[in-house]
Amino acid sequence: MTTYIIRRLISAVLVLFSISVMVFLIFFATPGVNPAARIAGRSATPQILAQVSKEFGLNRPLPIRYALMMYHLFIKQDLTSYVNIGDKVVPQITAAAPVTLSLILGAAIIWMFVGVLGGLIAAANRGKFIDPLIMFFGIAAVSVPAYWLGEVVNYFTQDRLHTSVFSWVPALGYVSPTTNPWQWAVHLFFPWITLAALYAGIYARVLRGELINAMNEDYVRTARAKGLSERRILLRHALRCSLISIVSLFGLDFGALIGGAALLVEVVFGLPGVGLLTYNSLLNLDLPVIMGCVMYGAFFVVLASAVVDVLYAYLDPRVRVVR
Amino acid sequence: MTDDILLRATDVVKSFSSRGKKLGTRSVAQAVNGVSLEVRRGETLGIVGESGCGKSTLARCLVQLLPVTSGTVEFNGTVLTDLSRRQLRPHRRNMQLVFQDPYASLNPRRTVGDIVADPMRINKVGSEAEIKDRVEKLFVTVGLDPSYLRRYPHEFSGGQRQRIGIARSLSLNPLLVVADEPVSALDVSVQAQVLNLMADLQEEFSLTYVFIAHDLGVVRHVSDRVGVMYLGEIVELGDADDLYDKPHHPYTEALLSVVPELNDTDAPRRERILISGDVPDPSDRPTGCCFHPRCPIATERCTTDKPELVTISPGRQVACHYPRNVNSSAQPGTVSP
Amino acid sequence: MLSVHDLKVSFATRQGEVRAVDGLSLEVGQREVLGIVGESGSGKSVAMYSMLGLVRDANASITGSVRFEGKEILGLADKDMQSIRGGDIGMIFQDPMTALTPVYTVGWQIVEQIRAHTDMTKPQAKERAIELLAEVGIPDPRTRVNHYPHEFSGGMRQRVVIAMALSCNPKLLIADEPTTALDVTTQAQILSLMSRLQETHGSSIVIITHDMGVIAEMAHRVVVMYAGRPAEIGPEIDVVRSPRHPYTWGLLGAVPRAGTRSQRLATIPGNAISPLDVPVGCAFAPRCEYRMAICVERPLMKGADGHQDACWLSDEQRITIRSSVGRGTS
Secondary structure, eight states: OHHHHHHHHHHHHHHHHHHHHHHHHHHHHOTTOOHHHHHHOTTOOHHHHHHHHHHTTTTSOHHHHHHHHHIIIIIIOOOBOSSSTTOBHHHHHHHHHHHHHHHHHHHHHHHHHHHHHHHHHHHHTTTSTHHHHHHHHHHHHHHSOHHHHHHHHHIIIIIITTTTTTTTOOOSSOOOTTTOHHHHHHHHHHHHHHHHHHHHHHHHHHHHHHHHHHHTSHHHHHHHHTTOOHHHIIIIIIHHHHHHHHHHHHHHHHHHIIIIITHHHHHHHTOOSHHHHHHHHHHHTOHHHHHHHHHHHHHHHHHHHHHHHHHHHHHOGGGGSOO | OOTTEEEEEEEEEEEEEEEOSSTTOEEEEEEEEEEEEEEETTOEEEEEOOTTSSHHHHHHHHTTSSOOSEEEEEETTEEGGGSOHHHHHHHHTTEEEEOSOTTTSSOTTSOHHHHHHHHHHHTTOSOHHHHHHHHHHHHHHTTOOGGGGGOOGGGSOHHHHHHHHHHHHHTTOOSEEEEESTTTTSOHHHHHHHHHHHHHHHHHHTOEEEEEESOHHHHHHHOSEEEEEETTEEEEEEEHHHHHHSOOSHHHHHHHHTSOOOOOSOSOOOOOOOOOSOOOOTTSOOSSSTTGGGOTTOOHHHHHOOOOOEEEETTEEEOOSSOSSOSTTSOTTSOOO | OEEEEEEEEEEEETTEEEEEEEEEEEEEOTTOEEEEEOOTTSSHHHHHHHHTTOOOOTTEEEEEEEEETTEEOTTOOHHHHHHHBTTTEEEEOSOTTTSSOTTSOHHHHHHHHHHHHSOOOHHHHHHHHHHHHHHTTOSSHHHHTTSOGGGSOHHHHHHHHHHHHHTTOOSEEEEESTTTTSOHHHHHHHHHHHHHHHHHHOOEEEEEESOHHHHHHHOSEEEEEETTEEEEEEEHHHHHHSOOSHHHHHHHHTSOOTTOTTSOOOOOSSOOOOTTOOOSSOTTGGGOTTOOGGGGSOOOOEEETTEEEOOOOOHHHHHHHHHHHGGGTO
16 A cells, blocks of 8 residues: 555656646746746836846756746745736735635535435435436536526525525625634635535436446345345445545545636635636736646645545555556 | 478467566566477367466467567468568468457457458458458358348357357468367357367368367367466377376366266266365466476475476376376376376 | 245346246255256346345346245345345355455455344454354465455455355355356365355255256256256256256257267257247247147146156157167267
């Protein structure tokens, strides 16, 4: 198992390195962009531009430029935003991260719970009425774009029924849990449901498929021959084996979301998370911030993927024998 | 090379390497570990062994479907292992392979007519009309209705699919047909039909067969000579009836003793010699004789000294320090010096 | 012990009714080994599965009577069947590679079965599991009880499956092609193990196979099935030495043996019938060399001394046939 983990981490580091190289190259290859100007800031004087050129080695060979860029980004952490002069990139990201994290964590708990439950009920009652019903909701949830759903939710909670049914819903925005935990949860309630709906649908469908396949496997036949109850077979044997693929899926989704893939939900609900930050920086072509966000996102996806692989090996003992 | 010998394999080794259990190591497994054999024109050489013994890998090495790691394969006067891929191509028509799994060896998206015609089309043998004619004749030869040409494999039973596979292998008039477990996936009655068919075809087309299987009864039935494989090596080779009546290698002896037999005669049943344990991992071969960890008569010498395949009597070869039943009067199951 | 009468299992499919089992009756006595032999499509596996409630197809219709220890078990509620399955009747299946749940240790799986049928505590059940593993010949059982199925070879896994099936001391063990997926040497080990266990535990065994050799090794009595119907039933030695049904003749003749080299194997003409096309009358008639006019009527099982067959041929006719054809048919 340890060899497996080590191998996995090594390949994760290699992937991150490749991504950093690619991001760096984009920085220098974007048309119509003067790297020095982008680094220095909008109203940079020629002296600052020259200084930046020197510090970042813009006249030196590519590998040196790469090394210097990484140094400034990670170690010195003094890369500043192009748009908001003086605002350093790294602190912006670290400020936005907890918001995204709160959104994702809450939504994840909800969608896993609903999705797994839905998939289980649908598979156990295959063919009966409730099965297609759950699947219908699943498809509906998957088909509806998150931003549209978000806007619809807002329409009812912030506008139409704001004075009556949803009077308890606060204005759009975020409250830190350290300031006021209750408000934190209330503010995130509808964003959570909106984001969870999409994923719960997918997971319920996937799990249902996996469970039905598992119930046709030989080991389930053996379990029946052992005289176990159908319930136990479904929960202890079929589910346990099906969870493996769900876990992989979850890991990748979670990683991508943490990295900022939930940006549309953040935009719609006015949550100042990494997604919103990336969105704004893209609009302004604020390259330092973009680079920071991309690296941040990539890091989480790669980390999540590595964690998932290790978890997979834990859940499925067969995978541990790496050949 | 004698005109009599169609195929000669000398010291063929095929190894596969993969990631080792420890970090940074590679493990090498010899699927075929130095096999030498000869196949005479017109005969059927049977190769028998259990799963993992390397017989399928050997089959593929013989017809050059897999490149050998070392050793030579001589076919019809030419040393195939010396040739490049391009040089090898014209020789491929003369040796064909029939596969085990009738459900997996036919492309489900091609009609069966196309499957049999493809080898001819690829080798540009004749016009389309001639090819079609030949395919129809082949179908009749293997006992299938030629009107089935346009059907797809899934419309046929296992036995019929195997016949299609055989028809395909014959389409280029090969000299040698290597059959890798051709009847293992079939029911007993269907198996009999296919075996009869193969015997008829051998006579009609003067074919030479290498017949690979794990079913000892089947191998004995079809073969003139039989080779027994264990862990990538030939441990015994000889005339079929002779080998079955008087096995020399302890593994052969044990193998033959445990085959479930029909007790429809009053002949005394063989004493069962049960070998304990499992086949070792080919990447971790035992020292000395490859069979010694499971051999009921192994000695100290067997752990250090690897026995060579030697001719012990005309037509019989065995790789063992203590071959059994060497005195022709002894009954199987008795110890001989 | 087990008494089956006129079992019929059919499936309603889009192409019509598929009669997988069409009137099977058999008996299994105490400490007896019954072999059920037939080729693919003969219905031998479906028959056993349907008896134990393992056929879960909603389109299946199962009729007849199956009495286990005097009690009718066909049609029993699933909950009641669950206590019989694994408890009084154990089952082992063909492919050991997929028979065990891959994510739990073998010990956990054996303990699960023990605790489903007895009151043992977890530690007690685990001790029993270790005992069982030792009994079936798994070396170092105390360590291996915590291993996962993929850490065992095919033969070892089948032993684990056998250990698990025997864990609650069943009175009847049903083995569906238990050695088909194994090598000949491993097969020998497993068969010898099963014989030994049968003697020590005193259970009856039903062994389903297509291999007549395995039947000869293990079975006291044998049922030959064709197209879902029994063709011949009797003591193993009688069926093998004096078979009565033409299908049995064909089956035995088709087995390659010493002395058959360079001869054509006796084959059964034609192909196996499709279960949708079972003819009216004798199912084997279309392929039978000796069919007569009367064969359009389905023959009943008849015979004496426990050796029965479903064929219209009279004893005199058989003697004539056998003496004229010789070894090939008898």
